[in-house]
Amino acid sequence: MSTGGPLEPRATVEAMTLPAALTVPLEDFCVHLRADLRRSPRTVTAYRTDLESLFDHAADNGVTRLAEIDVSALRSWLADGRGAAEAPATLQRHWASARVFFRWACAEGLIGVDPAARLKAAKVPRRLPRTLGVDQARRLLDDAVASASTDDSPQGARDAAILEVLYGSGIRVGELCGLDLSSLDRARDTLRVLGKGSKERTVPLGDPGWRAIDGWLSRRSEWQTASSGQALFLGARGARIDPRVVRRMVHQHLRSEPGFPDLGPHGLRHAMATHLLEGGADLRTVQEILGHESLATTQIYTHVSTERLRRAFNQAHPRA
Template sequence: MSAETVAAERSRNGASVPADECVTALDTQVRRYLDHLTVERGSSSNTLSSYARDLRRYTDHLAERAITDVAAVREADVRDLMVTLRRGDEERRPLADSSVARTMVAVRGFHRFAAAEGLTADDVAAAVHPPRAPARLPKALSVAEVLAILEAAGGDQPGDTPRSLRDRALVELLYSCGARISEAVTLDVDDIDTESRSVIVHGKGGKQRIVPVGGPAIEALEAYLVRGRPALVARSNPALFLNVRGGRLSRQSAWQVLADAARRAGIDSAVSPHTLRHSFATHLLDGGADVRVVQELLGHASVTTTQVYTLVTVGSMREVYATTHPRAR
């Protein structure tokens, strides 16, 4: 991070120090790591913001121990951070294990990078394992609930307006291909192939995957592209989903589109774009899809991530069994 950025951060913490005195070797090393994530790993802006925030917490922790260079860090310093985060102190409240684990992932990644770049002789964080957060099963809607949301998408506007056509196409696509909300709003028109009924999804780390799209979603997309998008586009813009000013639809606006559709459908529980993604995966597995296929469709790097959905379907089977089998109890 720049000297000005560091100075601003420290100033907000009550330390008014000239910028040229604020930047330490550790600050520069963290900046190199974040640049590495950007250039070499292709990390998203959201990931970079999260890592920068967690590593700032770490550098503050080290500064309290007068450590200003990664070469001076010892394993005990890393372990002390994890203890402090979990217990809290006079100035900071304790963090949940999930937040501690996220911070430690950033710290471990930074030290792994430092060792690989020769900034340190050893990876002092390698043996410090983050706490294992309790497994939380993803929330999945029933097929009937999803269909009600799809029916309600764009329904707050009379007739087929450009916005209502866009909203229907967006919600249909989210469920049809299980895309993340960030992936949906970054789609361009050229990423959609209505003839082969597929979409090129640009996932995490710049990885692309081709995902099939169902008939109803293709129909909604074609209607939007023919009768909705031309009325929204204000200038040459490759974005598939546009806002009313002709720019690319934001994640927040897309989230609101789904939330409004769920409210009109009478769904009481909170519904997010990830809820549709969870439902997409669960319904595929319920229908007999192989977990490896679902992994590819979701863009998961590891099948372990996808296997959490198998717990959801097993739970559903147990519930059905318990309520329907005459000898279940």
């Protein structure tokens, strides 16, 4: 499940003590997410945070058993969120967490009736993702490559390769950090990527990306340690690079470019998808490259492209 909104709970739960009849199903559900559905730690944390908030709300109202949580209790919990001015995307994530949990609880025989089946989702206004223009993406990458050529440490080469791979392939930051040396298929100019739900896919990478990878591999041994294993990208201490390091690095490079939006790695993924569609790629191909399960998720990029065309038309056409 996409986590949509921020992961922070609406109230601190560290001092919260819930009845065992509520905590035991929650722990079993989290095991199910990790072991059966192979959800990421970040997604499991989002579910846990939402459900702890729900159970805390229920316990405050005298509910001590899972079967006592009905649709009225769920609506009351969501209403609390609206009263606290939580973002629509966060409310939608609360709704989704409740729907998935109670569907599982019903299937496991923990409850007889699914109280979340009658819940209506919060409406989330569609916001177009911020992205880079083609010229901006080219400048960002050219500057990173130029910087790498003057860097005495391997960091410049590594960062240039990461930026080229993120934009060149459109993979997620977690997928990039999970790349191994064996993920590189030079004969086909592709990367083998392990995506959400442990689903493997193959994505193409262009010549600039391969040149940047070769530049990094020529320096990789300077950071390599016993803990490096087969990881493609390493941190300064030799272990597999952490997603937080990648996010911080991407932000730093974008902030160094005057007038550029302050995007993270996902912004480069948005840019790649938008530029593919603007260049004539069909939606199904972009969906496959990005690893989207639903075509509707990919369609947001058609709106980005259309909005950009509309702005250009309005600025340039005398009868716009």
